[in-house]
Amino acid sequence: MTFSGLLAAVSNCQRSPLSDHIDLNGNEGLRWQQFAGTELHLLLNDHPWTHGIEPYLAEFQTLTGIQPRPQVVPEPDYFQVMERVIRAEPAQADVFFLPMDSTAYRFWNEALLLPLTPFIGDPHLTAPTYNLFDFPEGFRLTAMYPPESEEKELYGIPATFxxxxxxxxxxxxxxxxxxxxxxxxxxxxxxxxxxxxxxxxxxxxxxxxxxxxxxxxxxxxxxxxxxxxxxxxxxxxxxxxxxxxxxxxxxxxxxxxxxxxxxxxxxxxxxxxxxxxxxxxxxxxxxxxxxxxxxxxxxxxxxxxxxxxxxxxxxxxxxxxxxxxxxxxxHWLWGLGIPRTARQPQAAWMFIQWATSPSMEAKIGVATGGAPRFSSWLTPSVYTEAMNVDYALAVQTAMQTSRSTxxxxxxxxxxxxxxxxxxxxxxxxxxxxxxxxxxxxxxxxxxxxxxxx
The missing domain is CATH 3.40.190.10 (Periplasmic binding protein-like II)
Structure with a gap:
């Protein structure tokens, strides 16, 4: 029995309002084509998440008119390459695969990251169905700085956990x-x-x-x-x-x-x-x-x-x-971030928003087993259909009781x-x-x- 089958038996397949997909026709009030013609440089680790998103990059280009240019680096070399790329003036990538741990904190401390909070709060740049609170609080807090401030901002969006x-x-x-x-x-x-x-x-x-x-x-x-x-x-x-x-x-x-x-x-x-x-x-x-x-x-x-x-x-x-x-x-997280000196920060946010949307998280999660949105686990989808039921239940339970490492x-x-x-x-x-x-x-x-x- 798949995890999706179990969910159907329990919930009669009622969809959560958190699972709304991006409207490819742009009927959400967000103009997905506003940065059409832009080239967007992506720095990605050779990770299951990267393998999961690669088949869908053409869909992103069709949706937005933005041309993604991914650079995939083997994991043993990724951290060294990442340091060099985001420190360049301007940065040599617009979006990068961000380790959401002390590395991200160090980058923030050195003013190398762009805050994402202003993008999320801008209705011209973020669709109403992009539900940030669909990510567990413990996931979000890992990349919110200064960590002890009431005015903290978000610098990374969870991609896989x-x-x-x-x-x-x-x-x-x-x-x-x-x-x-x-x-x-x-x-x-x-x-x-x-x-x-x-x-x-x-x-x-x-x-x-x-x-x-x-x-x-x-x-x-x-x-x-x-x-x-x-x-x-x-x-x-x-x-x-x-x-x-x-x-x-x-x-x-x-x-x-x-x-x-x-x-x-x-x-x-x-x-x-x-x-x-x-x-x-x-x-x-x-x-x-x-x-x-x-x-x-x-x-x-x-x-x-x-x-x-x-x-x-x-x-x-x-x-x-x-x-x-x-x-x-x-728990530990990979996320997506934007270097402070990225050439195309707004187009970069459009990519992050698309890649971490409820519909895309579920699709990419098939490759990682670690979709970080609650809705990916609670709503029958290609993700839940692919999961072993015991695995899915163990991870979902751990997700609810885990703390950041x-x-x-x-x-x-x-x-x-x-x-x-x-x-x-x-x-x-x-x-x-x-x-x-x-x-x-x-x-x-x-x-x-x-x-x-």
Whole structure:
């Protein structure tokens, strides 16, 4: 049964008013052709979102008369290219794929981003059916600056999101754990270790990102947020600082528990796990070699593709096993932004508005599994029809309870790197409390020292 079929059974296919499509005839009061003849330069990562939108670019040109000129950069090179392109005078792209985390905050802090709020509030540039509040508040707040100001503006529109969920191999769980899905985080840790012992190096209890790099911290933060519980963790500090950049709070028992849980899952994995990033971890899980995997929800559709996965049809999906009463997790976002010195900012907004409209989010989401609008999940569409029902329910539930993994400080990448190195120390046998106490001292030094960025 597809997720769309489930929605139809529950709601009799009643459409949400949030799902109104763009009127291609321009009957909304918005003149889509007002920038016809413009060439628009797009800087995009080689990402499933990009693959999802490419077939529709000709439709955008027909609708607006704007000629999109996409530049697609492989992910290993994207961040370096992005920095160069948006810093040029004028910028070498009009729209770019924006990481909605501390990178976006740093760009705002350096006056490299154009605010989108004025475009959204202009009826000559934004259709009435473009419902900004169809995006969860936690998604929007990630790119609203200054983060603590009542006058904050929006600098990025969510394009695709990933929440951190539990994937499990049904065959391995049936074979080694009697088909029992862990009901708590502690249960998961015990089950992963037990399967790992039984697997004798042929099958592993879990696989995780283990490389000592800042890029693993979003997944780590998802597990720590599950341990953190309902206590507030507002931006810009998130869970890691106690309302002041000079007050890291990693020695809080809930954070220590989350970090220790992450390393215990690593210990239930292969011997080379400390060298594994998301690609290697995902490939191992797809090969049917690991029982459990916590990572980004966007990997789900790939697990169901027989051309790249040996476990298609045998994957289970669940929210993170709870520590307290309810499951909590984190999310991370790619968005679309406009460089401050873009040549065609108004035409750029027309593209962003079209690409992130309810109808387009649903179409592109088929490729990503991470459509960021509520309406994409609540309204039967090509998106819900494509989704595995268990996957869709797990992601939709996580979407409603997740918090941002972002920390909005230009030095966060250095702090994240230090946390990743500390995970290795705990993995290697050092007591978590001892390793974290030393980490807090290191973080204080980072935050008090010179900021080269």
């Amino acid at each position: 990933e929440a951190y969920i539990l994937f499990y191999n049904k065959r391995l769980v049936n074979q080694y754990a009697g088909g029992q899905i862990p009901k708590s985080l502690d249960d998961l840790l015990v089950a992963a270790a037990d399967i790992n012992r039984q697997g004798r190096g042929e099958v592993f209890g879990a696989v995780m990102r283990g490389v000592p790099a800042d890029t693993i911290l979003d997944t780590v933060t998802g597990i720590v947020l599950d341990c953190w519980g309902q206590r507030p963790a507002p931006l810009p500090y998130n869970i890691w600082f106690d309302g002041d950049w000079s007050q890291p709070r990693l020695s809080d028992a809930r954070i220590v528990k989350g970090l220790e849980a992450y390393t215990r899952l690593m210990q239930a994995g292969p011997a080379n796990i400390k060298a594994m990033n998301w690609l290697e971890a995902t490939q191992l899980f797809q090969a049917g070699k690991a029982a459990f995997y916590i990572d980004a929800s966007l990997f789900g559709p790939g697990f169901e593709d027989p051309s790249q996965s040996t476990i298609a049809g045998d994957v289970g999906y669940a929210t993170l096993p709870p520590v307290d009463q309810s499951s909590l997790t984190g 972002a920390v909005l400080h230009p030095q966060w990448h250095r702090v994240a790197q230090a946390i990743a190195m500390t995970l290795h120390e705990i993995y290697d046998g050092e007591a978590a409390e001892t390793a974290v106490a030393r980490l807090e001292m290191q973080i204080r030094q980072i935050m008090a020292g010179p900021h080269p960025d």
